Amino acid sequence: MDLTTFVFSGLPVIIQHYADFYKQRDLDSTLKELEPQQGLPKIQEYDFIVVGGGTAGCLVAGRLSNRFSVLLLEMGGDPPPPVYPAFIGSKMAYDIRSHPSINEIYKSIPQLTSALDDDGIATVHAGRMLGGTGSHNANVYNRGSPLDFDNWAKLLGDQTWDYKNMLKHFTDSENFVGPLVNERQRYEYYGQHGPLRVDVDLPEYLDTWILAGKELGYNYSDPNAYQTPSFTAQSVSLRNGLRESTYDAFIKRKLIWKPTIHRYSQAEKILIDDNNNAYGVAYTRHGIPQIAHAKKEVIVSAGAFGSPILLTKSGIGSADVLQAAKIPVKKDMPGVGKNLWDHVMLVLPFRRNDSSHRDPNFEEELKKFQRNPSNRQGYLAHQRRTQGFVASARAKADGEGDWADLQIQLADLLFREDYPDTVVLEACLGRPKSVGEFLFNTTAYLAGETANGKLGLSNFKYFSDPTDMDVVVEGINLCIKIMEGTQAFKPGRYKLDESHIPQACQGLPRRSAEMWKCALQRLATTLWHWAGTCKMGKDSDAMAVVNSKMQVFGITNLRVIDASVMPKVTNSNVNAPTMAVAQKGVEEIFRKHHSFPKEGMTEED
Incomplete structure (x- = not known):
């Protein structure tokens, strides 16, 4: 075992220890706090209750707490230390994403066109900790194409969602410090005073x-100012x-005006009165029943899986599903859980055949990272990835040649004993036409299950539109052309490692469209x-479940603010667009409640 394997193999142990430690510490504090209640919940009142401490929920709660009292409910606890180092988060992400102590694990129903090597069952993981999946994803900050937002505005009949208007919601979040392809665009397209620090990855x-x-x-162009192929x-x-x-x-670094956070808190139902007015949340905190009331609004920010589950448990969803689960119907809303979008990809490993190449020394890189905690250096302090946006033949045939529908990503796998001298390219479908659904597991609910991972069943339906597969095959061929066919990469003498091709596909003509389609049905995975x-x-x-202000139809004082409200997925990583959605939601709330900053306070406080 080499040193890197020795060190990285300890990540699951570290995560488990810290998860246990944080939970016990919070339980001890919670028991002291609740001791005077004599085992009965004391109803607490806040201006707003935010359910879900992920990418959207933390931003919403952090911003609203500048002006209001806010309760933030999060199922998990604080992120453990291994999620933070840049390199580990990028290269060892799956080991972190799949750890059950900080993730909710969901299974799909049997798929007909994907995950066939796993009997059609796709397993996915969503972060269960403050920051949510945004605490352990690759932290890529891609806004998406301006055409994504212009299309939203068209679908919604609301021009406030077009890119021109959404731009301010991106810049309000950002302190963009990285170099730009065109520095003249910095003040027009980028924020300098937001809480989130955004840099640009510049691998060698x-x-x-x-x-x-x-x-x-x-x-070579800017992926964010005005993304083009x-x-x-x-x-x-x-x-x-x-x-x-x-x-x-938006929360941890704030010195004042923070929300109240109840960790390890599972929302059981939104409290809705006979007039269909949302007025609070019933939840468990470390399994202890609690009740909180919202004087102004309840905001659901539990993510594309958690939000439809909570709405359903609260009586908002398809009447057929609610009746099957014996949940009283508050609002028959058949769209809850429908319209599931995702980006699907195939990972392609390429072996380097350059005898002069040497990986950096791992111990030296550890020293660079740790030598000066205020100025971390070296490979471990960076993600080391690049990308390309491509408009496929399908996009061009649809008259959308300026609207990329493929994203190609390259990552160099340093320090991996299991993948020596390997880089991986990911051929990612950016604008799928296949749309799935997220199903409520009524059988599990009636059996008394409470964990979201047991109550939700995904049905991704990848490649149910067969032209999606054609687009990904085009991306695969482009990846091969980049690594094996360009003069730029010729010195590395890269060759696709075809040992990962499933046995069921190996009888098909090598590298043919048929072989790749076979591989996609077995190996393609979520982004x-x-x-x-x-x-x-x-x-x-x-x-539709919510209007363009993210208010739930038919239920007053209830909003959903997270990626689940997107009418269509943007054409690349969704973390940044989710932040912009949250920023817009906060602005809508401020506008409704005629709020003004507290005296002596700025938006950065």
Whole structure:
């Protein structure tokens, strides 16, 4: 066992120890706090209750607490130390994402066109800790194409959702410090005073990536100011070598005006009176029943899986589902859980055959990272990824040649004994036409299950529109052309490692479209970019759950603010768009309640 394997193999142990430690510490504090209640819940009142401490929930709670009293309910606790180092978060992400102590684990129903090597059952993991999945994803900061938001505005009949208007909601979050392709765009397109620090990843092979793109006819451009098909660097939310979530940026670092946070708290139902007015939340805190009332609004920010589960448990959903689960119907809303969007990808490993290449020394890199905690350096302080945005033949045929529907990502796998001299490319479907659904497990609910992972069943329906598969195959061929066919990457003598091709596909013509389609049905996997399950829509849209202000139809004082409201998924990583959705939601709330900052306070407090 080499040193890197020795060190990284300890990550699950460290995560478990800290998860146990944080939970016990919070339980001890909670028991002292609740001791005077004599075993009965004392109803607490707040202006707002936010359910879910993920990317959206932490931003919403942090911003609202500048002006109101806010209770934030989060199922998990604080993120454990291994989620923070930039390199670990990028390269060892799956080991962290799949750990059950900090993740909710969901199973799909049997899929017909994907996960066939696992009997059609796709297993996915959503972060269960403050910051949510935003605490352990790759922290890529891609806004998406401006055309994504212009399309939302068209679908919603609300121009406040177009890119021109959404731009301020991105810039309000950002302290963008990274270099830009066009520095003249900095003050027009980027924020300098927001809480979230955004940098640009500049691995040493970025120049090679740029040259490869130029060989293939692609410019090097900015992925965020006004994204076009191009090869680009990746923007990332990092601060001094550590990954930064909305929990870190909008709550943890605040000195004053913080929300009240109840960790290890599971929302059981939204309290709704006979007039369909939401007035509070019933929840358990470390399993102890609690009740909180909201004087103004209840905000559901539990994510694309958690939000439809909570609405359903509260009597908001398809009447057929509610009746099957013996839940009283508050609002028959068939769109709850429908409209599930996701990005699907195939990971392609390429072996380097360059005898002169040497990975950096792991112990030296540890010293660089640890030598000066106020200025972390070296490979471990960076993500080291690049990307490209490509419009497929399908997009061009649809008249959308400026609207990329493929995202190609490259990551260099340093310090991996199991993948020596390997880089991976990910061929990612950015604008799927296949749409799935998220199902409420009535059988589990009636059996007394309370964990979200048991109550939700995904049905991704990847490739149910067969042209999606054609687009990904086009992306696969582009990845091969980049690594094996460009002069830029020629010195590394890269070759696709085809040992991962499933045995069921090996009898098909090598590297043919048929072989890749076979592989996709067995190996394609999620990018963890779920969206749309409580979608925004017009009043006339029977499948819409919320209006363009993210207010739940038919229930007053109740909003959903997270990725689940997206009518369609953006064409790349969804963390940044989710923040913009949350920022817009906060603005809508401020406008409704005519709020003004507390005396002597700025938005950064």
